[in-house]
Amino acid sequence: MTGAADPTLHTAALAALETALKRALDLAPESKNELARLEDCVFALHCTAPSFEIYLHPGEQGIRLAGVHTGPITTSVRGEASDFTELATSNDPTATLINGGLELEGDSAPLIELQQILATLNMDWEAPLVATLGDVPGHQLAQMLRSAFAWGRQASASLSRQLDEFIHEEARLSPPRLEVEDFYRDVHELELRVDRLQSRTERLRQRLQMLRG
């Protein structure tokens, strides 16, 4: 007998999430083709807060989500929901996996590949718009959306760059990355020197005691 919680809600939530993911991937055929390369991989996400488990089975049809899996797992990741969000939105997933709060077991390369496919999902809105509105208005609306998204991405990147520059250079609210790295290097060097000095002092103290004794 099992004492596990009623799986109905969890299964329903996964079904809804899988449908949403499928719709998004249907609009991004290139990403779907890339997912086919990960067909034999199974990714296990163990979330500790809130507590739940999801198994991802990528394939040429999209990504199948399951709450239960029996069999080999390619990559298993354990952590809190905030850690998973950080990984999902990270520009540098490798650094996030190394420095973040996630525990990883298995092969990290397929997981990074999956993260990059999902993070760079390039959805083509034209097909459903043309199917709904007709050729000419659908195409024109898709062009407008594409321009708006491109402008939005450019504006966001530019804003981020300018904000970075303002914080570091204009307002001097935070030191630039290179300066911080130099500082840490100096601190590390100092720590090593102190250690060496402490060893030398200890040696001299022992020699002095021997001479006295």
Place this chain on the structure above:
Amino acid sequence: MSEKDTTHFGYKEVDKDAKAGLVGEVFHSVAARYDVMNDLMSGGIHRIWKRFTIELSGVRKNNAVLDIAGGTGDLAARFAELVGPEGRVVLADINDSMLRVGRDKLLDQGRQRTIEFVQADAQYLPFPDDSFDCITIAFGLRNVTDIDLALRSMLRVLKPGGRLLVLEFSKPGNPLLSKAYDTYSFRVLPLMGRLIANDSDSYQYLAESIRKHPDQDTLLGMMEDAGFCQCEFHNMTGGIVALHRGIKA
């Protein structure tokens, strides 16, 4: 007539040899509107129950799967995707009307190459020993005349290490839910059957057959007695439905 020669058909006591025919009549009657009625009666939740069954089945590429009482082929269609072109999926049903509806639906979906259709009695499965990696029976076991005989037959055709999954209506644990469920089953279901399928008797039988079906622990014991090991069950939607799983050693 001795007690041993009778069995239940809903709340009626009938001759054992007559039950299959009576159940057959019910399913001949509901086959054409089976999917619509399932969605209406369960509010679509039967899809979630079946989805969890597929998750727990552990079916993967190249597996051989038997879906008994497969009806209109919901599970078989999903299994066909999971096992791939090198795998094998058999949709079996004792009722030719249900099998025909399922076969037409799946052929319309272009699955004729991956799914075999077999008219078979769960008590006497027409397959060699050790044939399947997984067997499922969803909302079918309570209609079988001799459940013990059917379980032993399923054990025989499973490969060692193979899984049996029984998805079936069961007993809700919460008394309030149980009362609401009773009201729904005996008042709303026959009414829906009369209004939508023009057949209240079949849906009355559905409600009665659920009440006569063994509860979670009894069915678990029956699976163990039949020879399955590592038997367990998962209650779903408060125990309205339970998914039992057993493994052939």
